[in-house]
Amino acid sequence: MNGASNIASRNIDLAVKARRGFGERIIRFVLAGCALVSVLVTVAIAATLIYESVGFFRDVSVLRFLTESQWTPQFVDKQFGIWPLLSGTLLVTLIAALVAMPIGLFSAIYIAEYAGDRIRRVLKPGLEVLAGVPTVVYGWFALTFVTPVLQSIFPSLGVYNALSAGLVVGIMIIPMVASISEDAIRAVPRALAEGGYALGGTKIEVVSTIVVPGALSGIVASFILALSRAIGETMIVTLAAGATPNLTINPAESIQTMTAFIVQVSLGDTPHGTIVYKSIFAVGLTLFLITLGMNLLANVIIRRYKESY
Amino acid sequence: MSTESPEVNEVIEQTPHAGDGAPPTDQLAPTLMSATDAANTTRTKIEIENLNFWYGRKQALTDISLAIQERRVTAFIGPSGCGKSTLLRCLNRMNDLIPGARLEGTVRVDGHDIYNASDAVVVRRHIGMVFQKPNPFPKSIYQNIVWGAKINGFSGQPDELVERCLRQAALWDEVKDRLGDNAYNLSGGQQQRLCIARALAVEPEILLMDEPASALDPIATTKLEETILDLRERYTVVIVTHNMHQARRVSDETAFFYIGQLIEKTPTEQLFTRPREQRTEDYIMGRFG
C-alpha cells in the first residue's frame, strides 16, 4: 500500500514536471519573439536603406555623393554632395552639445551630490517632464519663442536659423544627459568619496577629482547617446532651421539637416522612382551609419566602465 | 592637558585605585618601545568627554569619556553593533557626512575642541582614516598617494613622497616597479596598505583604523600588524578590531565597548589578563558576542 502510493506520486510528479517544461517553452518562445521584433525591425530598416541606396548610387556615384559641394537634387543642375546636409546636421548637433553637455552634467552632479531630498524630489520629475515633451512642441517653441528672442538680440537673424534649432535640440537632450550621468555618478561607491573626505578633501575636491572621474565613462556614454539623439532629431530642425542645404558653420544662417531633407521630400509630391526620391535613402543610410556608430561607441565605453570598479 | 587620565574611569565605578593609565606600566615587548620609551612620558592626544551620538532617533553612543594617549596604539573592541566604528568616525568628524546624525559632548585633540573650534576638513587633514574595506581611488598607485597630499597644498617632490609613504606602509618593494598601475590591480592586502600609505601622505598625527585587517589573509594581516607597530613610533593610532589576538599584539591600551557604552579602558595586557568588569571578561573569553 505504502510502496504503491509512493510509486503513484512519483508518476504524478513526472507529469507535472513535463507540463511545466512545456509552459516554460511557450513563455520562452513568446519572450524571444518579442526580443526578436526589435532586431528584425532594425535589420529590415537597414536592408531597405541599403537596397534603395544601391538604386540611388547606380545613378549617382559614391564619388559624387562625397565630393560635390552642393545638394541640389530638385534643381535642373543637380548636385548630390552630402556635405551641406551633413554640415547642417553637425552644426545643429554641435550647438546642442554645447548646451546640453555642461547643463546636463552639472544638473546631474547637483542632483546626485548637492541637492537635498526635497529639492531632488522636485527636480527629477521636472527633468522627466522635459524629456516627455513632444518634439513638435519644442519645434514650435524654437520658432515662435527662441527665434524672436534671438532676433531681438541679433536683428539681422533670419526666421530660420541653425542657432535657434540647435539651442532647442540641446534643451531637449538635457534630461537624457542628466539622468544617465546621474546614474553613473550615483554608481560610484560611497566608500570612494569617503576615502577622499577622510584625507581632508572638500566637497568640491572630492566630487570633481574622485566622484566625477569615477563616473566618467558613464558620463561620456550619456553624451554620445544624447548626441546621436540630436543627430537624428527631425521635428525641431524641420520647423526652425529652414530648408536650405548650406555648407556653412555660421549658426545664424538657414540650413537644412539630413532629417529635415528626408521629411521635405517625403511630404512633398515627389514621384516614387525619381532620383530625388531615391536620394532620401542615401541620406537616410548616412544618418543610420552615423547614429549606429555612435551607439556602438557608447556601448564600448559603457562596457569599459562596468569593469572599472 | 594633563598627562594622566583618571577621568576615563568614571564609567567604571568599582575601581577607586586608579593609576592604571600610568604610562610606565606598558607591558608590551620592549622591542616595540624604542621611540615611545625615549620620550617616556606620554600625554593625552585625544580626549573624549561625555560623548553621546544619535543616528536619527537611535542612540548609538552613550556618555563616552575616554582619553587616548599620544604615540600609543589604542584598540577598540566589543561585540558587533556596539558603536566602535561610530566612535571612531566621531574622532575625525566623518559622521558629519551622515544625514540626521547628531552629536553631543566634546572631542578634544591636543586641547582643541574639534567640533566647535575647527572645520571638519581641517580636522580630517590631521586625523587620517583607514577603512574596513580597502577603498583605493580608481587611479594609479602613484596618484592614490599624491591626491591627498596635493589637495593639502603639498609642494615638494611627489616621487619622494610616494616612495616614503609606500615604505612606511611596507608596500614599496611590492609595487615600486608598477607605480603607474591602477590600484585595483593590487591584492586586497596590498590595497589596504596602499590606503595606509595614502593616509600617511597627508602627514596626519593620528591614524584611525576601522578593522583594517578584516578583509585580509593571515600573511597580509601579519604584515599590516608590523606596519602598525612601526607607525606607533610617530603616530597616535586607534584601531577597531574584532580579533582579540590582534588587539593584544598591536595595542598598548584597549577599550571595551558594549551597546554604545565604554565598559573599561586599561593597558592591553591588563584587560586581557585581569579585566575589571564581568562583561569584559565574558567577552574576551568568548562567552557572548
Ligand SMILES: Nc1ncnc2c1ncn2[C@@H]1O[C@H](COP(=O)(O)OP(=O)(O)OP(=O)(O)O)[C@@H](O)[C@H]1O
Ligand atoms: N549610518 C547609520 N545609520 C543608522 N544607524 C547606524 C548607522 N551606522 C551604524 N548604525 C547603528 O549604530 C550602532 C553602532 O554601529 P557601529 O557601526 O558603530 O557598530 P560597530 O561596533 O562598529 O559594529 P561592527 O563591529 O559590526 O562593525 C548599530 O546599532 C548600527 O546599527
Ligand SMILES: [Mg+2]
Ligand atoms: Mg564597525
